[in-house]
Amino acid sequence: MSVEVSVRGVSRVHGPTRALDEVDLDIKAGQAVAFMGPSGAGKSTLLHLVGVMDLPDQGEIHVGGRRVDDLGRRGLDRHRRAVGFVFQRFHLLPALSLLDNVLVPVLPRRVAFDRRARARELLAAVGLAGRERALPGELSGGQLQRVAIARALIAHPPLLLADEPTGNLDSVTGQEIVDLLLSVREEYGMTMLVATHNPEVAAACDRVVRMRDGRIVGDDRVTPAEGVLDRIGRLG
Ligand SMILES: Nc1ncnc2c1ncn2[C@@H]1O[C@H](COP(=O)(O)OP(=O)(O)O)[C@@H](O)[C@H]1O
Ligand SMILES: [Mg+2]
Structure with a gap:
């Protein structure tokens, strides 16, 4: 399951800074x-706006054909549920077990699946079977990011946003996380937006958007034969 994303004439301004122009x-x-580009280019701002963790000053954002920058409270809740977010700094809750961390996005609501069973499955899928009761403090950075990826997937999101998911990891661990994100995407087929400085991540995506000073300065589509989208198409 996946959704299209459309950003139209979007600006986000902080005082004199045009984070997006x-x-x-x-x-x-x-x-x-x-999404690549130097620090301050606007990559995080763009991901936050698509996930509606922030709102634009100008323009419109549509996800899955629905405008999301002017939603009321209930619409916002519904949209946020459709988005999985992976952050550079993991953002796990230190006092909760890994299983409970994965469950956090679905704790306050009714869901149509067995949430604990799914959380276990996802922890196993990211290589952490048997560690359900461990606490985040017992884990390495790479393992923490694996938990964060499992958490991002708990509600079957059609859209996955990842903001420098390998930025706090050494290159070997980072590569493992890249491989995991790509296999997850191939398995679930969601739309994925990744802000990254990591050329391996960019090379594995279908498209590389380059940003600078709040603007898009380059947009390269990978040749179809190399694209993951194409592999899914051929499999499906
Ligand atoms: N909450 C904020 N307050 C003030 N300036 C901000 C805020 N968020 C982002 N900015 C500024 O907007 C620009 C884009 O930031 P950001 O989207 O974080 O870039 P990137 O993720 O590409 O490094 C930067 O100049 C940053 O300092
Ligand atoms: Mg950033």
Whole structure:
């Protein structure tokens, strides 16, 4: 399950800084897009706006054909449920077990699946079977990011946003996380937006959008034969 994302004339301003400056972008359902560019280019701001953790000062954002920058409380809740987010700094809750951390996004609501069984499955899928009761403090950075990826997937999100998911990891561990994200995406087929400085991540995506000073300055589509989207198409 995946959704298309459309960003139209979006600006986000902080005082004198144009974090985003009239950005237009269309992402197809199921596409994996890497956002690259120097620190301060606006990558995080763009991901936050698509996930509606922040709102634009100008322009519109549509996800799955629905406008999301003017939602009321209930619409916002519904949209946020459809988005999985992976952060550079993991953001796990230190007093909760790994299993409970994975469950956090679905704790306050009714869901149509066995949430504990799914959390166990996801922990196993990210290589942490048997560690359900461990606490985050017992884990390495790479393992913490694995838990965060499992948490991002708990509600079957059609859209996965990852903000420098390998930024706090050494290159070997980072590569493992890259491989995990890509296999997860291949398995679930969601749309994926990744802000990254990691060329391996970018190379594995279907498309690389380059940003600078709040604007898109480059947009390269990987040749179809190399794209993950194409592999899914051929499998499906
Ligand atoms: N909450 C904020 N307050 C003030 N300035 C901000 C805020 N968020 C982002 N910015 C500024 O907006 C620009 C883009 O930031 P960001 O989206 O974090 O870039 P990136 O993720 O590409 O490093 C930077 O100049 C940053 O300092
Ligand atoms: Mg950033």
